[in-house]
Amino acid sequence: MGTKVEASDQESLDFLVNGGETAALILAHDWSATPLGLPETWPQSLRSSLSICLTSSFPTAIYWGPELHLLYNDAWAPIPAGRHPWALGRPGAEVWTDIWDVVYPQLARVLETGEGFSTYDQMLPMVRGGVRRETYWNYSFTPIRGEDGSIAGVFNQGHETTDRVLGERRNRFLLDLSDKLRSLADPRKVIEVAQEALGRHLGANRVGYGEVEETARYFTTDRNWTDGSVPSREGTHDLAGFGPDVLAALRAGIPLLISDAARDPRTSAPESLAAFDAIDTRAAITASLVKEGRMRVALYVHAREPRPWDEHDVELVTEVAERTWAAVERARSEAALREREARLRQLNDTLEHRIEAALAERNLLATIVETTDVQIQVLDREYRWLAINKACADEYQRIFGKRPEIGKNLLELLADRPDQQAAAKAVWSRALAGEAFTQVSEFGDPELDSRSYEMRFEVLRGPDGSQAGAFLMGRDVTERVAEQQRLAEAQAARREADALYRAYFENAPEALFVVGVRSDGGFVVEEVNPAHEAGVGFKIEDIRGKRIEHILPPSVARRVLETYRHVVETGTIYQYREVFDLAGGPQHWDTSLVPVRDAEGHIIRLMGSSRNVTRQVTAEEALRQSQKMESMGQLTGGVAHDFNNLLTPIVGALDMLQSRGVGGEREQRLIAGAAQSAERAKTLVQRLLAFARRQPLQMTAVDVGKVVRGMADLVASTTGPQVRVMVEAAEDLPPAKADPNQLEMALLNLAVNARDAMPRGGTLRITASAETVQAGVGGTLQAGRYVRLSVADTGTGMDEGTLARAVEPFFSTKGIGKGTGLGLSMVHGLASQLGGALSIKSKPGLGTNVELWLPESADRPEAPGPARAVHLAHARKSALLVDDEELVRLSTADMLADLGYDVLEATTAEEGLALVQKGAELDLLVTDHLMPGMTGSDLARTVQTLRPGVPILVISGYAESEGIEPDLPRLTKPFRKDELAASIASLMNGRSS
Template identity: 40%
Template sequence: MGNALAHVVALSNERRRADRLWSVSRDLMLIIDSDGIFRSVSPSWTRILGHPVEEAIGRHFSDFMHPDDIASSTEALRHALNDRELTNYENRLRAVDGTYHRLQWHTTKDDGLVYAYGRDVTERREVEEALTESREQFRRLVQGVTDYAIYMLDPEGHVSSWNEGARRITGYEPNEIIGQHYACFYTDEDREREEPCKALEIARMEGRFLADGWRVRKDGERFRASVVIDAIRDDDGRPIGFASVTRDITEREESQRQLERAREALFHSQKMEAIGQLTGGIAHDFNNLLMAVMSSLELLRKRLPADPVSERLLHNALEGAQRGATLTQRMLAFARRQELNVDSVDVAELLSGMNDLVQRSIGPEWPITTRFPLRLPAVHADANQLEMALLNLIVNARDATPAGGPIVIKGSCENVKAGSATGLAPGSYVRIEVRDKGTGMDSETVRRATEPFFTTKGVGKGTGLGLSMVHGMAQQLGGTFELVSDVGQGTSAILWLPVSDCEKTKPAAPAHEETPPVKSRLTILAVDDDPLIRMNTAAMLEDLGHDVIEAHSGSDALRKFKSRPDIDLLITDQAMPNMTGIQLIAEIEVLRPNMPIIIASGYGDGLEVPGREIERIGKPYDQRRLAEAIAKVMGAQVG
């Protein structure tokens, strides 16, 4: 009786332990019948998958199975029901958030039911898959590298792996080299000095061997190589082989020279950009000063009594100021900030029209010859600026040939491909070359020739802005300018200009149109942040008979415009702090659409107003140019 009681107690305790194991196990335990219906699932079902236990009991296992695993899991259940226990069988169950967990199952059968417990191996499989993928990626990476020979060596130096780069550089196929000693890559002299063994010994002792030296390809050709050999060690630090990386550096010196040239070109480009920004800023400020000087002198001329000496002095002052204005235009051209009237220009026709005048100007000692194909495309350019540029190049050619000599101007159409040494965007260009047989220039002079104010001419014989202007104009048009010269061999000045998409156009004869009548007295709002410019502009306008309201900023002008509905015309500077002239025009356009407006600026870019044409006058301007602009804009308004 006592033994029976003890047996009952033991059985009860075992059942309690089983129940406790069922409740606390982190692995999933379940009972499934022969129809695939869950009879019971442990609480870890909720922990792993998130579904309440009661939702699973009585449901078919396929309700929670990944669709791709249903067929194989049905077959696995059949095996389990036939007394074939499953071990490490994996499938995927859907969690409440829609993701799938991979479970690894072990089963046993009892009384027609399958008892299974499954461990969540999702994270482990993800890590294993990531590791496998990482290894495969690394293998593909190493195998796919073609610039480096990457291969493994066993402890004695025999090749055990071979990548594509090794095949390309040395010429050996994997089946030809794997198992061979790597000393076959060394020259006979190095093998006699036992350099391969020394390299492995250094790598074994110090962990790494680095050197540049001569190596031999399969066909016997020698090449210069940069070699790194790293010792590979096991977890206990014992060497188990070597990893060798070899790079063919035969052309490294040439590549280094190319790199130095690229760095020099970049430095030069950055320097020229900085000089251009500085030059543009100086030219803008200088324009403002010239504006004040020229307008004051013009107004003073009207007020001085008739006196030949005073008139001559005044004329000289105006002439000097005008020369200064020409200099600023060249500076702005170098900085690519002058206004260009771009059109389709026939270069051959342009040169033909100016040839006689230029020939007479430079003298018969420098005969000009032009060589152009019959059908040279028109270029995208400003005809006046291009004419000035060609004149500069011709005069420079004359000055470079003091004893006289031919000047040849050639034109051709060239197709530029991507990556061209000219640095031009791909497309069609007209190449204009002005060639002389003069003294030529050394490389340093050629390098600095397009810098502003650099000149090889004597003091007072050149400003150093001619080539700078040509360079800036070409860059602004989307082309480029280059010089090719050797001392004693003459110089070629080459201008590249983009081919025009439009038909060649001939300048139309000026139309003799009557200027529409303009109101004799206008109320004009004059805006400029420079008090000298503002004062002189107001003085010129008042001298023309107009009433002037002055404003020192965009916000000041806007405020006065709102309070004065009688304003007939706005004349504004562009470069002002806080609010530019274009921004001011946009504000006024909202208040009074189609308001007559003139914008005055020394710069030629950034002056567009979407949706309307704005009359522009360049600084410095005189009273006549100002009057013409007013007549034009007011005439258009009346029309």
């Protein structure tokens, strides 16, 4: 949140006037969470300094306080680049993590000495665009003294000098290089000197300079410079192997910058990357020079590892290439001139020399034929050799083991090799028939050698113009053919990899998508896979080439674009979770975005992968809700136990006062009111226990249909005449496992809730039906047969937030004093305790349907029997009362005394057992269950062994069945004297029967 400035505070903020955009940011910033505090409270020394800072046109900043928090003006904001405006108000150590080891000692010196500091062309290794680069700065630090005279901050002004420093360094290098090259006359020495100077200046691993043949594809370098970490790579190289984009750029004379061959889209293909691996290179700058319409030479700089080259490096390499070219051409021209001058001097010396030169010129052709490595041979129309040079004869000797001679027949020479004879005849017959053509074929004896040759056939004609034979010029191109085959295999592998990638893209279960980043900052859909189409609902043919804001709703598009811009700004992989409502309901997606860069390092597209985790999120939310309800259940169960112990003496005392008629009419009325309140508190505790699933249940087979039909009139009278009550219950409905009293209370609670949801009247429909739940489809219900009790109304309904909290205890929408908020909580706890479930479906304006699922019972409902007479013996007897709560024990002892018992009291089970073991008279044992040490149930079992036949009654404030044997009679706290009497009478009657 931003700091809100009231009108009364305006005068105290006058130091921000005319402060530009940064002043507005300072006003909007939440300073309350920082050590600086609100701007209205800033000391005058900071205000004055900041006023000067904000209104200055020169880049200015202030480091303030012990942590040197940053404040600055508009002119200084570009210095932290992408860290602005995040840097505003943050400690300097957080902002300048990349240069703090340089800057902080300078700041500390100013803070300690109180003297100003300035530096010029200071090198600061700043991180820019995710890469650490050399930057140079002129700046100063001036101390700012606070009100008490101590140094409270530092005033900083400065500007960047990187371009000037690097430019001067580049110019010095080029001047020095030109001086060195100017004095060199040997072209090879020129190249060596230029390569080494450039390599050492850039800290490269390899530098090479060479010429390109006429097709502008094959590059030849005689010698490379290396720093010793990589081998030299002299020889001829096929530029096409580095990829078509690389070759096209070089042929056009466009400088090539590759920061990482594995990530650059022009070189990341397997075959291109293999070419870079073959020369131990990951980053390169290549400057190609186009002269007279085609690429003539190239100068390259290689690095073994990825390297963030910049435009200064490209300009330098290009300039060195031009100067090297000029120096080489100069040296060659000078050498050619010297050679021509020397030859002229020799030719002019004597006529003999001129005659010899003429003779040499006449024999030049024969010399070339014999000295060239091109294989030349001439056959007449009968396949006899008319001429053959040494290179060709040597090749026959090498691959066939035989040497041809002029006048001999080619077909006879290959007579013992029919396959080679047929192949030779097939190509020569075309030439001897008058066809001129070029062909590549393989010849040779596999046991000796087999090579591929590029053969150019021409027709040989006599003086009269008739064909005398054919002329062949051949060249061994085995390595070239092998290279072409390798490239073809690499292309096939690339096509196979592309097909594999496409197969993955088309069949991946994750939603994959590719988004293009436009130069104007927009984002355009380029590709989505079928999983994305199925999950999100957009077809690729409908959205390809469209901007995000033209596809998605405005609110959704705004969130998506913010995320995309974050990835472009940070340049890092970003993983996040987003929630959309595009297909009729909220969907949760886990998404990863990966930025893809071009050769210059600019992010040109985003590749995304999304996974729909809606089901997982729903399950996690259900688990959290279950854990929350379980925790609340444990809490309310414990509270209910304590309330029962508190209510027991209250209920007992009020009951005794009523039965004895203590006081006059007014006092009796007050006692009756207190007793009524105690009963309401008792009911509230029972509901708490129901929610906590700890109320005592009398689990029997219940005819739910009979219960529903029997309560129809009561429900109708409770809901009033404006509510129409409809009851539907099949006659053959199976019995359910339930507590009939608790079930009636649950049904009545649901009916009251439905009535309150229909203030203007409506319809209340109560239905009971038999249902079967299959395994895996019942949610929290286990597979089996159930009786479903549904209470549906046509009321106001609940929104999602209310529905999520509907079963929480004490949560109510009825207003203060109009409900305890325990109705649905009690029904939920009852359903869980019975092994069933509670489900609620509701929509605002459409009403609510609450379903109570009860397990079907294998037993049949018992028919009501004759009531058993309740009576107590009139003769006084002895009773042992054990309870660790003094007030409960006192109240219960009074009740027992009124019922005719002489009461012997004990505070623990161990103390009670000791009285029994000493022979105390005992006609009745009344004991609490949960006590320190031995429990009441353990005491009861021991007493049954020592005194068989003694009636035992267990009382419990926790109403917890755990730990209490089922056959032990029990009474739940709080209770009145008549309830205690009824329980004792039941014990005595059961004993007598």
